[in-house]
Amino acid sequence: MGVVKTKGIILAQNNMGDYDKMCTLLTPDLGKIGCSAKGARKPKSTLMAGTQFLCFGDFLIYKGAGTYHINSCEPIEIFYNLRLDLDKLTYASKIAKIVNDVTDENQNTYRVLQLTLNTIYMISESSKDLEFIFSIFKIRLLSIIGFRPVIENCLRCKTKENLRYFSFIDNGLKCESCGKIDKGALKISDTTIKALRYIIYSDPKKIFSFELSEENKKELQIISKIYLNQCLDKEYI
Numbered sequence: 650m651g652v653v654k655t656k657g658i659i660l661a662q663n664n665m666g667d668y669d670k671m672c673t674l675l676t677p678d679l680g681k682i683g684c685s686a687k688g689a690r691k692p693k694s695t696l697m698a699g700t701q702f703l704c705f706g707d708f709l710i711y712k713g714a715g716t717y718h719i720n721s722c723e724p725i726e727i728f729y730n731l732r733l734d735l736d737k738l739t740y741a742s743k744i745a746k747i748v749n750d751v752t753d754e755n756q757n758t759y760r761v762l763q764l765t766l767n768t769i770y771m772i773s774e775s776s777k778d779l780e781f782i783f784s785i786f787k788i789r790l791l792s793i794i795g796f797r798p799v800i801e802n803c804l805r806c807k808t809k810e811n812l813r814y815f816s817f818i819d820n821g822l823k824c825e826s827c828g829k830i831d832k833g834a835l836k837i838s839d840t841t842i843k844a845l846r847y848i849i850y851s852d853p854k855k856i857f858s859f860e861l862s863e864e865n866k867k868e869l870q871i872i873s874k875i876y877l878n879q880c881l882d883k884e885y886i
């Protein structure tokens with residue numbers, strides 16, 4: 650395979666030996682790959698900046714016997730604001746953890762990478778409510794990776810009228826009468842339903858371009874949390 654040029658974001662990094670690092674890099678075409686970065690912790694290393702947690706950049710990587718090595722990297726965006734604000738860093742770290750968990754090597758992860766970058770950019774550069782950004786990220790991510798909820802009609806009787814509940818048993822909306830007999834379903838407002846549709850169908854660059862009341866944000870937060878944990882069979886907080 651030789652040397653490959655790719656863009657990517659560092660999802661995780663661990664120290665190895667005295668001066669080296671092992672990095673987890675999410676790329677658009679190779680999927681998520683583990684790469685060693687030799688000497689990256691030496692004070693004058695040219696790999697130091699680009700192999701930091703959550704740095705997005707251009708990487709030249711070499712595939713040896715089953716392992717990738719970072720030959721060089723050029724940071725494009727280091728999301729400096731994350732390093733100044735513990736809350737922002739906490740949310741960005743949650744995003745990186747989830748993305749790390751749902752991606753693998755040899756996948757086309759272009760859309761997941763695009764969502765990750767847009768989300769981390771919003772966390773770093775905007776003053777938008779962090780929990781709200783996180784809710785939007787989760788719903789969109791699940792839709793990309795194969796867990797898009799049914800949001801056009803009641804998933805039991807198919808009506809498009811009186812949609813009132815989000816069902817976690819059947820993954821999507823239910824009408825007033827079908828929702829009432831689904832014990833685990835959550836009653837939600839029309840505005841939250843519209844928000845779900847917007848998050849799932851809007852242009853990737855515009856998914857964060859809307860606002861909600863505190864009450865609707867709370868509904869979205871509850872849905873996204875339960876739905877994520879159920880789809881991925883995890884206990885993310």
Ligand SMILES: [Zn+2]
Pocket residue numbers: 803804805806807808823824825826827828
């Ligand atoms: Zn129904």
